Amino acid sequence: MKNYLIISNFYRLINDKISELINFESEVIKYDLNIHDIKDIIAEASYNSLFDQGKNIIVYNCKLFSNSKLSDEDSKILIDYLENPNPNNIVIFVGSENEDSRKKITKILKSNNAIFNYNNLKYNELNEHITKYIKKNSFNISEEIISYITKSSNMNYDIVCNEIDKLCLAFGNNPNIDEARRIVSSNLTENVFKFLDELSMKNHAKAKELLDELKILKVEPATIIGLMYREYRLMFLYKFAM
Numbered sequence: 364m365k366n367y368l369i370i371s372n373f374y375r376l377i378n379d380k381i382s383e384l385i386n387f388e389s390e391v392i393k394y395d396l397n398i399h400d401i402k403d404i405i406a407e408a409s410y411n412s413l414f415d416q417g418k419n420i421i422v423y424n425c426k427l428f429s430n431s432k433l434s435d436e437d438s439k440i441l442i443d444y445l446e447n448p449n450p451n452n453i454v455i456f457v458g459s460e461n462e463d464s465r466k467k468i469t470k471i472l473k474s475n476n477a478i479f480n481y482n483n484l485k486y487n488e489l490n491e492h493i494t495k496y497i498k499k500n501s502f503n504i505s506e507e508i509i510s511y512i513t514k515s516s517n518m519n520y521d522i523v524c525n526e527i528d529k530l531c532l533a534f535g536n537n538p539n540i541d542e543a544r545r546i547v548s549s550n551l552t553e554n555v556f557k558f559l560d561e562l563s564m565k566n567h568a569k570a571k572e573l574l575d576e577l578k579i580l581k582v583e584p585a586t587i588i589g590l591m592y593r594e595y596r597l598m599f600l601y602k603f604a605m
Contacts, residue, residue, distance in 0.1 A: 365453045366445055368428055368472050371481035372459050372593055373520040374585045376492060380479055381421060384455055389417040397424045401437050405444045408454050417451040428469050428478075429460035438468070445471045459592065481520075489518055496524055503537040504530075511540065512547050521586040555590055562591075 367384055371377050385391065390412055394404050404422055412418050427433060427441065445468060448454070461482055462469045472478050484492070493513065497504050504527065512530075516522035526547045534542045558573040577587065 365450065366448050366456075366472060366475075366477060367454070368425070368456045368458070368462065368469075368478045369481075370428075370458055370461060370479065372589045373481060374589065375496075375521050375524050376481045377457055379492075379496075380481075381455055381457075385419040385421075385453060386417055389419050389453070391419045391421065394420065394422045395424050396422060396426070401427065401433075402440055404454075405440050408444060408452050409449055411449065411451050415451060417453070420452060420454045422454065422456045425456040425458040426460055427458075428456065428462045428466060428472070429458060430463050431460075433468075441468050442471070459589075484518070484520070486513070486518065489513065489520060489523075492520060493523055493527075497527065500531075501536060502527065502531050505540070507540050508538065508543045511543055515547055519586070519590070521589065525586070555587065558587070559591060 369377055369380050371380075392407060394407075396404075404420065407418070408420050427437075433441070459482075461480065462473075462478060464470070464473065469478070481492075490509065490513070493509055497509075508530075512523055512526050516526060530538050530543055530546050533546050538546075554573055554577060558570055558577065561567075561570040561573060574587075
């Protein structure tokens, strides 16, 4: 099976999983479903590369497997390909919305254990990913420090990794808990949500001030955008349910 679906709001987890799945000897082609058509993507996946070395096709902003509706034509094209994929190519669909298990396209991937959903991670699941990240980078960080950073970052994997990188850059690969408390911003998440609050109330001057603070703390723009997406999505769902 060479078709996969990655679901996550965490950019680092997405990139980590993509790195595990792709063939590094093959060409990497990226698509965005906000721009490109599924027909063009499937056409690309159906054909071999010039020298039959295979292709890695990564499709971002994919809502096809969630509650988003597909036309009958697009659904048939996608189902036909998923049932009879090109064995030379790898296709990785990436989205942030949970899969709809009722859809046939979802059932096909699920039957092949090809769906990786990293939304709503529990503490122990998140801890496994953090431990893997630490080992990959040869950091020597205690469970106490991991727990402190994770809680300070409101269990946001992207922010946790950013804070670990900052800590080890400042104090080397074997920091202690006192150094962690000095370098890791305990109010980091609070600042992010304050920024979102000020932005939603159109207090642009205050929002700009908080954004500048987040830049100083070296919070990745992708992390802030991810938090904004989740926060506004929850607001929308709450309003819709009222």
